[in-house]
Amino acid sequence: MSRAEAAGDMAGIRCKLSGKYDAGAEADVISWFKMLLGLELEPGMKEMEKQLKDGQHLVKLAKEVLRRTANAPERAKKMVLKANTLTAPFKQMENIQTFINFCSNYGVPKTGLFQTVDLYEGRNMPQVLNCLQQLGSEAQRHNMDGPTIGPKPTEKNIREFTEEQLKAGQSIIGLQAGTNKLASQSGMTMGGVRHVSDIKVDDMTREGHGVIGLQAGTNKLASQAGMSFGAVRHVADIRADDMSKEGQGVIGLQAGSNKGASQTGMSMGSVRHVADIRADDLQKDGQAFIGLQAGTNKLASQAGMTFGGVRHAADIRADDMSKDSHAVIGLQAGSNKGATQAGMKIGSVRHVADIRADDMNKEGQGVIGLQAGTNKLASQSGMTFGGVRHAADIRADDIDRAGQGVINLQYGTTDGANQSGMSFGSRRIIS
Known part of the structure; x- marks a missing residue:
């Protein structure tokens, strides 16, 4: 089949x-x-x-x-x-x-x-x-006796080289690196850079050293009018005809605008405030005064206070206090029952509450959080240069120096408090 x-x-x-x-x-x-x-x-x-x-x-x-x-x-x-x-x-x-x-x-x-x-x-x-x-x-x-056909067979051709002949080949550039046959060095300067391929530079002169090749783009139709000597070269040709030294102190619109803003009353070298607050009557005499925002020390008494003693958040009797309780955290500070130290590094800062901050980095340290409020729609009108930043505008006309050593009521009162049993220099416990 x-x-x-x-x-x-x-x-x-x-x-x-x-x-x-x-x-x-x-x-x-x-x-x-x-x-x-x-x-x-x-x-x-x-x-x-x-x-x-x-x-x-x-x-x-x-x-x-x-x-x-x-x-x-x-x-x-x-x-x-x-x-x-x-x-x-x-x-x-x-x-x-x-x-x-x-x-x-x-x-x-x-x-x-x-x-x-x-x-x-x-x-x-x-x-x-x-x-x-x-x-x-x-x-x-095999030297057959008679006529044959086909190409001639390949035969061994053994060559022997001396040691000098073998070493002589070490200074020869192989064909893998190309060849310089028919290449001309005409116009090449001594010490010039060796190119990957042989390029004729017969007509190259020093005048062309300052010319930018087409590979770098072209400056045709570009104008340098108004450019000062030594100025930075831009990515694109930008006209700067009207640029002058007087404009170097002007803040461009990219940085916002100060149109409508007034520098009236600002002193040289003062700190820039988060928001513009009027402080027309602020004087140096009042820099040591405690504003009403901090409360008032009217009717406050220093009775029973020892010199150098630590100021407590509230007046609390501690008649039976002993050193054994120094290491105890009061309930006012909360409780750490059920809390875990998993993920905490040795020597790290203690938080009010256990908060994981695994991804915290340095870039966020310069950011003002919303807890600090916002300065949107705030005005600097009437602010003096170098004035202290207040939390709110509060008049403090009646403040005088006599009250600087008085503890105000915002810190509580010591009336009825007894320091009995307190040792000099001991640490004050919150609770």
Whole structure:
């Protein structure tokens, strides 16, 4: 049963292989068969396939080549070369395989051999011709007595180099680095930079050192009018015709606008306030006064206070207080029951409440939180330069220096308080 005809991709591959069929190689093979066996073969790819398909002519050719080669390889000499004359397909393919085995044992490389179906089914006739030519090349290598075909075989060409010759090659730049053949150094200055590729700079002069190449863009139609010598070069050409020294102290609109704002009453070197607050009657005499925002010390008494004692948040009796309780946190400070120190680092600041601050960074230290309020819609009108910033505008007309040593009622009162049992210099407990 014959194989089905090639179709689809197989048909395309067979057409490509057929396109490699060389008529010159075919002529060499036909002439070799004629000179060695006296056999006349018809030219043409299909004709060659039909005449060599049974393998008998190939076995006869191998037998003749082996007979004419005195120093043939031992593996080839041991082969029994006898063509099978039966017409059965498997017998014909056996003849083809016998010829392939002979070529391999004779010295033909594996890349030069062909498959049995390449000849029997005509799949790759160019490879069949190539194998016959390489068999001729190996016959030349083994000094066969008679005509041969194919290219001359490659032979060893051993060269010996002295130590001086080997070292001389270390100063030669290989072709991988390119070549300077036909390159000219015309116009090159001594000490110039070596380029990746040889570039002619015949017409280069010093006048061109100040020219910006087109790779850096172009300054065509650009104007330097109004630019001062030594000024910074901008990314784009910007006209600055009207720029003068007088404008260096002006704040641009990008920084906001001070239109409508008044500097009346501001003193030189004073601190800039968060919001503009009027303080028309502020004088140096009042800088040591405590404003009403801090409460009042009217009617407050210092009775019972010791010199140097710590001021407490509230007057609390501590008659039975002892040192054992110094390490106890009162309930006014809350409770740490159920609190965990997980994630806290040694030496870190103690918070009023346990707050995780894993992602805290330095960038946030300069930000004023909303707890500090906002200065939106605030006015600086009437503020003096260098004045102290108050929480709110409160008149403090009646404040005098006599009350500086008086504790105001915002801190509580000591009336009815007793310091009995307190030791001098001891620490004041909140609770």
